[in-house]
Amino acid sequence: MDIPKTPSGFDAAELSALLDGRWAGVRAEVREALAGLDLSPGDDLDTEAHRARTLEQLGMVARSGAIDYGFPAEHGGGGDVGGSVVALEMLPGNLSLMVKSGVQWGLFGGAVVALGTERHHERYLHDIMRLELPGCFAMTESGHGSDVQSLRTTATYDPDAGEFVVHTPHEAARKEYIGNAARDGRMAVVFAQLITGGKGHGVHALMVPLRDAEGRPMPGVHIEDTGRKAGLNGVDNGRITFDRVRVPREALLNRYGDVEPDGTYRSPIAGANKRFFTMLGTLIRGRIAVSGTAGGATKLALEIALRYGDTRRQFPRPGTDEEAVLLDYRGHQRKLLPALARTFALHFAQEDLVSTLHDVQGGGDERAQRALESRAAGLKALSTWHATATIQACREACGGAGYIAENQLAGLKADTDVFTTFEGDNTVLLQLVAKGLLTGYKDQFGDLSPLGMVRFVADRFVGAVAERTAARSLVQRLIAAAPGKDDEDVIFDRGWQLAMFDDREKHVLDGLGRRLRGAGSDDAFEVFNNAQDHVLHAARVHVERSVLESFVAAIDRCRDRDVAAVLERLCDLFALSAIEQDRGWFLEHERITPRRSKSITAAVNALCGALRPHAVELVTAFGVPRQWLTAPIATGAEERRQREMREHDTAPPTE
Amino acid sequence: MDIPKTPSGFDAAELSALLDGRWAGVRAEVREALAGLDLSPGDDLDTEAHRARTLEQLGMVARSGAIDYGFPAEHGGGGDVGGSVVALEMLPGNLSLMVKSGVQWGLFGGAVVALGTERHHERYLHDIMRLELPGCFAMTESGHGSDVQSLRTTATYDPDAGEFVVHTPHEAARKEYIGNAARDGRMAVVFAQLITGGKGHGVHALMVPLRDAEGRPMPGVHIEDTGRKAGLNGVDNGRITFDRVRVPREALLNRYGDVEPDGTYRSPIAGANKRFFTMLGTLIRGRIAVSGTAGGATKLALEIALRYGDTRRQFPRPGTDEEAVLLDYRGHQRKLLPALARTFALHFAQEDLVSTLHDVQGGGDERAQRALESRAAGLKALSTWHATATIQACREACGGAGYIAENQLAGLKADTDVFTTFEGDNTVLLQLVAKGLLTGYKDQFGDLSPLGMVRFVADRFVGAVAERTAARSLVQRLIAAAPGKDDEDVIFDRGWQLAMFDDREKHVLDGLGRRLRGAGSDDAFEVFNNAQDHVLHAARVHVERSVLESFVAAIDRCRDRDVAAVLERLCDLFALSAIEQDRGWFLEHERITPRRSKSITAAVNALCGALRPHAVELVTAFGVPRQWLTAPIATGAEERRQREMREHDTAPPTE
Structure with a gap:
């Protein structure tokens, strides 16, 4: 091709x-x-x-x-x-x-x-x-991780003493998995149900001392060690139980809700639900940082695997007296290069997300804030799953050498594994994204009745309409300029690719809306639950569309012709391998013909071949600080062995 | 549905x-x-x-x-x-x-x-x-892992002393990753190029002492510690270098080749290549054991995740005053139940494989032996990738709790990770399987010329023709009885499913043959390499077909009506989720219509719902010894917490 x-x-x-x-x-x-x-x-x-x-x-x-x-x-x-x-x-x-x-x-x-x-x-x-x-940061409890709104720790105000009583009523309310708790933490931001005068005002945060200056737990504070984990064992996670621990009224982090000395509750935000999600929204940076660090780990893993793959040889290459380099094998390229292309795409999407965070947060634009939260949730899910899959592929691509600790992939794998479920479980996050899209859908097309159902997620999330990236006008221009669908090389046309992603998102969402509306049951849980695979797909294709747009916008910013050209090929590889991966959907919905589907697979193969010579240089350009690249397989051990072998080797004699 | x-x-x-x-x-x-x-x-x-x-x-x-x-x-x-x-x-x-x-x-x-x-x-x-x-078992070297035939350690016979000299000529020839070497091994079976009278006879194995009775390395034997690994750290892997170590002539494991005192080489098998693969073939049990142990680990992981999923609750379930059980969520079922169905399928396939091993090996039937090796290679690849993917899914399905060591999934994940690349790298193994199929193809359809190319793998593997399982006549009967393809419920017909798997295998292989034959280049490496994704797919669908047949045969053996009925549904779930996963191919080749493809997805969802109530009982039936089930999340901790919460909990008051 x-x-x-x-x-x-x-x-x-x-x-x-x-x-x-x-x-x-x-x-x-x-x-x-x-x-x-x-x-x-x-x-x-x-x-x-x-x-x-x-x-x-x-x-x-x-x-x-x-x-x-x-x-x-x-x-x-x-x-x-x-x-x-x-x-x-x-x-x-x-x-x-x-x-x-x-x-x-x-x-x-x-x-x-x-x-x-x-x-x-x-x-x-x-x-x-x-x-x-x-x-x-003591939020999660043993009984409630994803469902933070249902936390059971209480902070009850005592007006006589002018203090809050922080209490763990039962084991399910114990603070669980809290970083810095087992060993080092002196104080915690504790999330608890705020109660004053017999009324509850939802989850609030308070500053609670955990240990004294000598490191001994404060009276009423019981701390257990979470113990060994799959990775991240340098972080001292612990479990915290509070037995009627008293803190002064001023310990309440009171930006969004305060209690007066007499116990009167005041908040600038009416309604416990909205207040809760506003407070959570201000913490969105943590989730965005997780996508970023997942990206950092992915880049390091890819650099190790690509450097090794570019050096290591196995099996004689027919017609030569050398062995073939691993990265020359198409199967090896397939393991690593589409992942490299997606890593570029996610890098630019992350940059856009961080920019939005930087510009939007605290600015008071509620709609922009909701859109930011939706993007943060979606990108966190895709970035961390990508990290898990890619680091795994890197490990396997390095064979047994990838399993040895000194080659770093073992640690990267073990440490990043939890990223898919902490700071928001990915499956829950994609549901939030989908919920936001459905809310937008409802705004556009009227009620999805009997969709009171959607409220079972809706109560927990103020929906964002399908947000549009800054690149939107560029994208529209490219889509409009896309040639007719029967052209042979159309699959390399950026406008065609964008239109495919765009159309898929609209169609999946539309189908989901129709499916929910048409459901025969009035058991909201059942209706929504039966469509959960569809819900998750809707969120995923929505995020993928915005990731592609970020990539396109980044290339548009590039002023160097050769750099832009190599990024164009990477972007092709990202877009076409994403379509290939989901080609079941594109074929089912007759968005591509069987013939085009096969040509997309051929294109992915050809792109892998074309990008292979640049692989190491491309991954190095991410600029992972050199101090982190210590794996012997990526820093010369294999080259040295091969050189020594070339110098001293005689192939074994034959019969 | x-x-x-x-x-x-x-x-x-x-x-x-x-x-x-x-x-x-x-x-x-x-x-x-x-x-x-x-x-x-x-x-x-x-x-x-x-x-x-x-x-x-x-x-x-x-x-x-x-x-x-x-x-x-x-x-x-x-x-x-x-x-x-x-x-x-x-x-x-x-x-x-x-x-x-x-x-x-x-x-x-x-x-x-x-x-x-x-x-x-x-x-x-x-x-x-x-x-x-x-x-x-000192086979792998730093420079040659998958390509064992190119090992560089030498065992040169010295007729004057009546001894072999075992030697590591350079670092790439160092024995690498050898279990039991770093600490405990006293002796090793060392694989080396046998040389006598200036001629080489290929790789042979010798008994070489590593340590004396006090545990000190023998003269000339240098042992290094491989150090920390991602998992399996109870196994002391090491690197071994031999500096002209002498062992008596009788140290040669001489069943397939021997050296007489004067240095004359004798073997019952003519040709170093055939001899080498015959020797390797006798070691096939190790590879088969890996599929089995991967299966054991997968079952344990699934039991932990399913027991937890059957207990753990999160988010209020609308219309009730309870929270929803995780395993009632369709997304959760989707993560675990198709994997459970595939675990059953692989279990029965493994049983068939072990039976074949038991009955065939050493029996002298070369064709049956080659077929056994092909099945062992294919099942090892699919079983170990299934283990990696399933244990990962189990970890994520248990959220943060799955990341804590005491809940076992961390260890299962870390320890099994290497299974995909040891005892034969999975990608290399699938190529061997495909090569066997192509050899069969060549026998049937004539030379694939210019397919001297295939020899780049062919030299390393005496191909097996597409072997047929014992269940073949049953399978043929079911396929023949399958209703016409337009029937609505045909997707649940076992004959239809079998025909789909069968037809896919034939068509993929046929397409591959045509593609290789039609290639415009005479660079054998390039032609074969460009088709590598196709090659790997051919092997995969071949193995999947035989796995389905094993499942079908097992149900046929079952005399209990209800057990058979529940297995029928599991088999449906395995077959249909496999088709769903590869529906891109089925649609591209117009084996299913878009409409049927969607109905297969609906069927997978419905089967997940139907099997969900039996999930825990099904996984328990594997009979994993109870001593291994220690994870608190799978043995009552979560139930206890929930009971305590029900007894002591009052939902927080509202505003």
């Missing part, structure tokens, strides 16, 4: 600059700030030593100045929300350190910034930034 | 008996022999302590009598090859122990049995069974 021209080379620095993007400055600063530090992961240590080392490294990061981007300038921070997310991506080689950083400065510190007011900022932020106050 | 009737209940003991199958006696014996032993995994220990505990447990297993099935009766073994594979499946809860058992008795002991002669059996087997001689 003939594919559009791929340049024979390109300016790697230009590509890196494009990838570094809007926060290029932050990336450069953090690379430099971390470069001299010994941040090597402690996966080979026992749990306690690993935790100790991670805490020590956390201190080094704190002192490096690489972490304060997200804190308000008036309290000594960088005042750069986007930068704080980008900075966290730069730690992919030590994910315990990354997650512990995320807990301390993103979740704990971030909650104090977002939900607290000046009195909390003044008192705590300096110490949090300096790691003088290690803290926890 | 209406699906055929699913019984409201069934006799679990009947199902268990069917699943226990031909080696029910071995399964019962091993369950009993292991029941009282403390075989709990040592994943929480540091590497050295973990290894020590695993060795100690290996001794307990040796003394239990659960391991000697595979050794000849005349040397005190059970003389039951099939039983030896089945016995190994019973250790899924401690995979380091399982793999170390496999190394000691399957690979090391098995090689002595298969490649040695009476002098070796007499001298070594007793000590190997009793663990008085811990040993290694």
